[in-house]
Amino acid sequence: MSLFQPGQLGELELANRLVMAPLGRARSDERSREPLPRVATYYSQRASAGLIVSEATHVAAESVSRPGGSAIHDDAQVEAWKPVTAAVHAEGGRIFQQLFHLGRKAHQSRTPNHQLPVAPSAIAARGEVATPDGQQPFPVPRALALEEVAQRVEDFRRAARNAGQAGFDGVEIHAANGYLIDQFLRDGANQRSDAYGGSVEKRARFLLEIVDAAIDELGASRVGVRVSPHFRVDGIDDSDPAALYAYVADQLQARGIAYLHLIEPDSTPANERLAPDLRQRFKGAFILAAEFDRDSAIRAIAEGRADFIAFGRLFIANPDLVERFRRQAPLNTPDEASFYVGGDHGYIDYPFLGETQFHAERAATGEPA
Template identity: 45%
Template structure:
């Protein structure tokens, strides 16, 4: 690890960062039943504010957007009030808060949503995934295909959620276009069989993602908007085709998104470094890169190689609220308890120990 590269300051949109680390978004399923984050959530994010850029777990922009039990929302006054406490805690500890807007699309089950309706998606094709519900695992059902009017309503939902995030005191939002969720479903030919202007060609499959990003940028300012993508990520039953198909899809998409001048592009990267380099060459602002299985020594590799500006941390940060200090000093790291990742209370959430000070 090139220590100096991680500790250089950086400007991301309207946020001044003291270093190149950030908190990656991670679902923790600890919101209240109505989707409002509570005081424990404020404490969790406040503990990790030394990471500078704090990107929250996925937050649904509407009731249709919820997939999992006890995930938070950002579309009611109660949600806004809950997130205001989180933002205040993060700001008081010196961090900046970006709320990730995550519409899961077909990766859902009616038992997990407040309205108990059929999930929605670009096409009526099940993700064929096991979904944990209050009564145990169930298969994700066949979703309802979104009409053109439904698509426009969903874009309005994203716009409203972004405005609500800013009203709650967040510094910006990240649009979740990755990991098998709704925007990723529109991009993927095995999930999107539409024959209208939102399906078929590379350009048409990109349209919904671009329209969501444009609407959110218009609502709160492009310099307060990031977007997360995951080319070739097979989560949620997604299959985007061979390497050349994926490159064609994402080179077009990223090229179009680059024209919006968003604050950052966040890539959940699974191995096509040639494609990653083309994004770096195309994208006009910050690039964030997460890779599975990085060792402590590899955290700065993409920054050192000129492929990224910021390195978000997932499990390292989950188990080590003071991960920045531990990396600076070479201190040992806590290990993640996998049994407490989702749901529950303080255990495995806010009780990971910080370094003992003499």
Template identity: 50%
Template sequence: MSPLFTPVGIGRYTLRNRVVMAPMTRSRADDAGVPGDLVATYYAQRAGAGLIISEGVFPTATGKGYVRTPGIETDAQLSAWKRITDAVHGNGGRIFMQLMHCGRISHPSMQPGGELPVAPSAIKAAGRAWTNEGLKDFVTPRALGAGEIADVIAGYGRATRRALAAGFDGVELHGATGYLPEQFLSSGSNHRDDAYGGSVKKRARFVLEVLEAMTAEAGGDRVGIKVSPEMGFNDIVDATPQETYAYLVDQLRGFNLAYLHVALFGAKVDYHALLRPRFAGAYLLGGGLDKAAAEAALESRRADAAVFGSAFLANPDLVDRFWEDASLNAPDKSTFYSPGARGYTDYPPLRATENA
């Protein structure tokens, strides 16, 4: 039997298979960050995964960075997510919420009161933000004051508590893709000269304190973290990434986390070889995998589970297709972030494809 279809322990859970659905921004929430019934259908369709990691969810309103992305700060958002987790659990699945604070990768039009986005330092990222009025250049963010950092960290704790109240099985800290945790971690975006900047140890402090807040609410066995060294997305740069990520993962040992999720895209270093031996929990490997590559990683024990992104987007029954070695639907990139069911909940399942 393929190792993809064997059980695996992740934190307090035993997953029925090792196929994990990646967190993917889909922009189907309303302007208040409330996901609707269509979102429940989308996740329920994909509940065959051993674990679903949700799209990035902003823990507080200042963390929003894209139009039509969901939050977990308000009661309306929590109630909507409860319907979604009920739908996933009703289909036998498990789901973690990914908490994503975009930091400087935002725009005043998406911030409370039209304020500037926040960041570790007032350094503008190259690129443009997706807003209701179309693409707009990123702005120079406002550097967080020392006292404000504690408030942001506490916001992650509250969001974790609310995610569990909404029925999620756990939470993942989005520590990749150039968002706020990676902005603190990386030397190119963090020029602070206080306790949160300078040395690798100080730059990692924010991430570790966020994890402290999250595990205090959920326990380490219901918390994971995602990193993506040297991805470079959203203009993120670090001068010594191997040192940075080796140090960070070494510090995770005391948290007893459910998993470390490492997605590699274009890195010149084999970070899986660097990081896996440093982490005692489940190791989730992602980044452009197909079935054969995932099986090879599992068989060689380079990973405990394999994370699939666009393949799951276009194939809600991806696990069944892998089981039967069936062909896959191709994802329609033009609908990745557009509103509505097209390219979201209307991909044909295997049986419909075969009977067409």
């Protein structure tokens, strides 16, 4: 199997095995959280990826932090996403929307009525969050009451329905990187003693109810899930990740969703890797992400370790990454300073291959590029 061959994901045949990883880029309208026209340009430039997974998109008004993040909980936002999905489809691409809720990683300086962020338990994330008054420690969140958990499941249901209406090919449930679903999954952040905390089965319940809601709205073949067992930087942790994610993979397999997307850095030591076990348990499309380059991705696909490889930073800097990989062409370098700053620069002005060569040739002859 080759990175450049078509691959099956749910009922979709994707043109190749490169996935553009979800990347929050803070380029939406700061108040309405609607994607601006540049967002359609950005994604359509990258439509040659087999699949684009959109930036993490907020499912509720209470999920709010850095300005410029996008959302999909109201009708105007649905309308604003339509030109984005249409632009990708016009280029022959496919795009799923990643759906998330910040949970304890929101901040009361930005939430409606300055309410405390919500989480499974009143345990603060480690680290700091950007607020209008500068960097502040993450707040101690308010633990959701049992009857309030169902409303957050409904938030994801509405977002999945909205994503379908906005023209997305499916949704990716963001159960990774320390956000609300991840907070429920891991016992470092979830110390509940009700139906949503305690055993692995109870901690996974929130995720699985959300997956079931998304399946109700869109069908299992249009739903994927992203997990990050190795993510610990904000203090989120689990006492037995192998058991937790094995159970999650089994449950997702039972539901027949389109794909499981595992963030497992390519440098992960062999004895800590969960991919081999999870891939055996989950028979749908398997996406691996983090730290891959052309050669390691080709190897992972050839060895059958994954069906698709997701690239994050390389897709930021190389809209035509697929073509560059095919031709073994040089790559643009991602400019970290412009990852989250808003505006077009560092977003839609990375050169395509021909343009790079043009600039390089001009530079070689001493002409201004």
